[in-house]
Amino acid sequence: MRSSRSSIARATPEQLATLAPLAALSLERLAELAEVSELERAKRGSDPLKDRPASGQSLFLLGGEMLLMYEKGGSMVVVGGGEDAKHAINRRGAPLVRTKAITDVELLAIDDEVLDIMVTWDDVAAGIEGEGAAVARAARSDSRSVSSVLSIANLRNGVFAQLPAAHIDELLRRFEWAPMRDGDEVIREGDDGDYYYVVESGRCQVQRMVGGVKMVLADLRSGDAFGEEALVSEAKRNATVVALTDGGVVRLGKRDFDELLREPLLQRVSFAEASEQVRRGAVWLDVRYPSEYQYDKLAGAINVPLSEVRNMFAVLDRSKDYIVYCQSGRRSAAAAFLFAQRGFNVALLEGGLWGAERGR
DSSP: OOTTEEEOSOOOHHHHTTSGGGTTSOHHHHHHHHHTSEEEEEOTTOOTTTTOOSSSEEEEEEESEEEEEETTSOEEEEETTSSGGGSOTTOSSSOEEEEEESSOEEEEEEEHHHHHHHHHHHHHHHTOOGGGHHHHHHHHHOHHHHTTTTOHHHHHHSGGGGSOGGGHHHHHHHOEEEEEOTTOEEEOTTSBOOEEEEEEESOEEEEEEETTEEEEEEEEOTTOEESHHHHHHTOBOOSEEEESSSEEEEEEEHHHHIIIIIHHHOOEEOHHHHHHHHHTTOEEEEOSOHHHHHHHOOTTOEEOOGGGGGGGTTTSOTTSEEEEEOSSSHHHHHHHHHHHTTTOEEEEETTHHHHHHHHO
């Protein structure tokens, strides 16, 4: 940050509520947005926009006066708190060539992607009635869901970030909320997969029986998803999830999950396409057992057994592209979904190694 600007305390939800694009958002939503926005001050006589990238952020004048000078001539003065200040000073159509702080000024910078995501989900949720209305209302105003299921983090980097905009309406309509009590088995090992779950409130524990002994695999908190592996791989539940506290989950039935989440997130590629991507720098991920991996692994592949995928979220380089494979494509589909819903750029080898052998 240049010397003419210095960070100060964050904006308040009430300040954000005065801005035109945010006026319809709840105070809970605005409080969350304030946490990821930047509040800055610039000195009188400085150019607050000098050397700032032309795209990526929307800038709002909260206090003071600024002179805006445009590329094709013309200028205007914007006063913080005035009608013109309700709109981003750098999103007015004509490109700016220079700005000048007439007085000391206070600016708010909001990431354009975050702003677009929040407004899109809010606008869609506003028009939903009927069975999905409860979850839709939560998307707009329920602070519990704001901090977990439909938080900025989940909407920006989680499973919902990969969702085509056209599916948002249907997703909110079809999500169901269900209570859970301390000790409830939300899903049971060996059962058929029926729902995809996201913890809305409370805590759960993932357990699996190994050699007659109960093993704890993971603890789940608000915003964590579970149940997807059986749905994607079309296999039995491979673990039991038990509620450790009272709380609630939102869930999506298998058919709706396949239509709205599974297929949009699974980017399928042929062996030829995958090989070309690897040649350009992508990395093979073999999600089979180590004994299978050692037998016929692809050159350069990293072994990440399906059961270990969640442990690799903090290990693998998110800047890289990955091609996931197994023998048939069943386990790799589950792994690809797990990685994709955490924001990894991952593709699924269509048909697995069996399909690759047939296609060669």
